[in-house]
Amino acid sequence: MKTLKIGFIGAGNMATAIIRGMIGKGGYQPESIFAYDLNPLQLEKIGELGVQAMASAVEIVKQCDVVFLAVKPQNYEEVLTGIRQAVAPEKIFVTIAAGISTEYIMNTLGTPCPVVRAMPNTPLLLGKGATALCKASNVTDQVFHMVLDIFAASGDVAVLTEDKMNTVIAVNGSSPAYIYLFAKAVVDWAAAQNIENKTALELICKTLEGSAEMLRSSGNTPDELIKMVSSPGGTTLKAMEALKEHGFYEGLWDAMDQCTKRAEELGR
Known part of the structure; x- marks a missing residue:
């Protein structure tokens, strides 16, 4: 697999924890990671890791091969409709929000993009997280293992079917x-x-x-x-x-x- 450009829409604590793991144990170079956040202070903070700050969510999608959706569930519709114009079928999306299904993301984007769904928890901030993951049927094993490795750099991972993802939030997320x-x-x-x-x-x-x-x-x-x-x-x-x-x-x-x-x- 080529060196992928990884983007984050949302640069809060969870995104920061994932990025730290990617750079620290995951072997990713900071210059291959991009981030956007509405809060300029968050962008400034995450920029200290060497990550490239972008001007908009649309720019993240245009620039990156893999896009992490690291915003609150209540903001998903606004974010997804806002980036729809920039989405291509080969773009890979990773959602870390509670309750948001892979089907919802594809339907809202209007494109059957590969989507991985993850439920991490806050101990990820210390590299001791526990993340449950599933994938849409159009996600290749190669892509899925790449995403698994990103989360494994900040803790343990477990693979589930999507029908268990809402339930597992009570086990590890909350x-x-x-x-x-x-x-x-x-x-x-x-x-x-x-x-x-x-x-x-x-x-x-x-x-x-x-x-x-x-x-x-x-x-x-x-x-x-x-x-x-x-x-x-x-x-x-x-x-x-x-x-x-x-x-x-x-x-x-x-x-x-x-x-x-x-x-x-x-x-x-």
Whole structure:
């Protein structure tokens, strides 16, 4: 494959994280990456990476072989109709917005361009992201693996069918927020017991890191790991009983259902 020109419409945090990965681990040269954003401060910031700033979204499409659509779902119709004039069938599009289907993008562009759909998450900013991806039927394996490699430079990737993409948002896209809320509750409770915020935050962060590694590499199921911590008649068991009483598990299920429902609404 020739050296491709990669463009970003939208130069916010997620686009910046992807670009950092491309330059850092992905082997891309900054001069092959182009970006446009309505906010000149965002363009100035991303320009510090050596990326080429462009004057409009249309210029991105004209200049680039692959175009990342890194804007909010609510802005997709405006952006897609605005660039339609510059679109050619060979242009490759990558969407990272919740709820936006590959079919919607092709229909709105009026051209059956190859479209890859991705759902990254904010840990991508640290190179520790988890991105789920799918592709439209007209995307070649070569193109798809190129996009997979871009996201793999900033974390782990998983390939799904498109009918699972709205659902997976609740699993990886939005789930960092659930974890941050859990951590906040722990730190706030510790503060109420006169434990220093910095100490509590460090302890819960290390606990989350270690627990994640246990889930990943121990070979035990979540239920088995819970049982390992929960001695009969002990403190953890009492805590788990309180969580059950307050519907902790069911509350998470409802949160994930609502997340998926909203993704479906955004795609209508």
